[in-house]
Amino acid sequence: MILVTGATGNNGLEVLQRLASQNVQARAMVRDASGTRERDRNRAKAIADLGIEMVEADFDRPETLFSALAGVDRAFLVTNSTEQVEAQQLAFVEAAKQSGVKHIVKLSQFAANADSPVRFLRYHAAVESAIQATQMAYTFLRPNLFMQGLLNFRSLIVEQNTFYAAIGDAKVSVVDVRDIADVAVAALTEAGHEGKIYDLTGPQALTHTEMAEYLSTALKRQITFVDIPPEQMREAMVGFGMPAWQADGLIEDYAHYRRNEAAAIASGIEDATGKAPRQFKDFARDYATVFS
Numbered sequence: 028m029i030l031v032t033g034a035t036g037n038n039g040l041e042v043l044q045r046l047a048s049q050n051v052q053a054r055a056m057v058r059d060a061s062g063t064r065e066r067d068r069n070r071a072k073a074i075a076d077l078g079i080e081m082v083e084a085d086f087d088r089p090e091t092l093f094s095a096l097a098g099v100d101r102a103f104l105v106t107n108s109t110e111q112v113e114a115q116q117l118a119f120v121e122a123a124k125q126s127g128v129k130h131i132v133k134l135s136q137f138a139a140n141a142d143s144p145v146r147f148l149r150y151h152a153a154v155e156s157a158i159q160a161t162q163m164a165y166t167f168l169r170p171n172l173f174m175q176g177l178l179n180f181r182s183l184i185v186e187q188n189t190f191y192a193a194i195g196d197a198k199v200s201v202v203d204v205r206d207i208a209d210v211a212v213a214a215l216t217e218a219g220h221e222g223k224i225y226d227l228t229g230p231q232a233l234t235h236t237e238m239a240e241y242l243s244t245a246l247k248r249q250i251t252f253v254d255i256p257p258e259q260m261r262e263a264m265v266g267f268g269m270p271a272w273q274a275d276g277l278i279e280d281y282a283h284y285r286r287n288e289a290a291a292i293a294s295g296i297e298d299a300t301g302k303a304p305r306q307f308k309d310f311a312r313d314y315a316t317v318f319s
């Protein structure tokens with residue numbers, strides 16, 4: 028049995044869709060199976076429509092993880108980067124170990140490093156080390172900035188043909204979440220991925236202005252990227268309700284991109300799946316209706 032955590036998230040749902048289409052026995056861990064918020068209802072329905080078993084559990088209440096982990100031999104570990112994330116993921120690793128899980132596939136981040144000035148890269152490194160200290164097999168997926176991150180700017184792109192970030196003209200080898208899910212499914216269902224750390228990038232390093240040009244072509248209208256100072260980006264994120272810890276972490280992330288530390292192109296997707304990674308122009312074409 029495979030357990031997929033973060034099942035309602037960007038990666039989790041893509042992974043579940045692939046497991047369902049391959050008729051692999053899987054269980055989706057969700058916080059709220061009945062869905063009190065509209066987004067949760069839609070996501071829970073999408074999982075139910077796949078015919079996948081759902082189990083309610085919360086990383087913040089480790090005692091709930093054991094029923095989710097009962098009978099599980101492989102688990103996909105992902106949650107979003109909140110102030111609690113390191114404790115949440117460490118609690119999951121401990122519960123998985125106690126439950127007899129044999130292999131954890133962890134969604135980490137490109138350049139994860141215990142000494143990084145970026146808090147997200149430090150917590151991912153800490154969780155990776157904790158997993159390595161167990162007897163469980165592991166596969167670490169270290170993706171670069173998601174192409175699908177642009178969906179956070181959907182309404183700005185739709186209404187103002189613009190998106191913003193504090194990134195200047197730095198290049199980033201952005202990656203398509205669909206490719207990350209393909210790698211996750213390979214690691215969860217095939218032998219040979221144990222002990223592997225896959226750096227997952229797209230095939231090109233692009234500036235945000237270049238991404239705007241690809242979007243303009245796909246959407247057949249002019250989309251403009253506007254570079255903004257980090258303080259303005261932070262203010263906007265906090266204004267949308269993002270907790271300060273998370274906003275500060277994203278500012279550190281974007282400073283790291285701005286230093287051109289995320290421009291390298293890696294072979295992880297091809298190494299794990301045998302397939303070339305999707306290009307940004309593929310993403311722009313496939314998501315054009317979302318931005319229209």
Ligand SMILES: NC(=O)c1ccc[n+]([C@@H]2O[C@H](COP(=O)([O-])OP(=O)(O)OC[C@H]3O[C@@H](n4cnc5c(N)ncnc54)[C@H](OP(=O)(O)O)[C@@H]3O)[C@@H](O)[C@H]2O)c1
Binds near residue numbers: 176
């Ligand atoms: N964004 C990027 O460009 C990027 C790049 C590289 C790496 N990453 C890494 O990717 C990860 C995020 O992946 P994603 O975008 O797929 O996630 P996401 O869409 O933000 O989804 C997060 C998932 O975690 C679940 N979750 C949150 N708190 C929980 C809790 N207390 N108990 C149980 N479930 C909980 C959420 O459930 P609910 O629906 O109930 O909230 C949701 O399913 C992070 O670790 C980040 O560092 C991101």
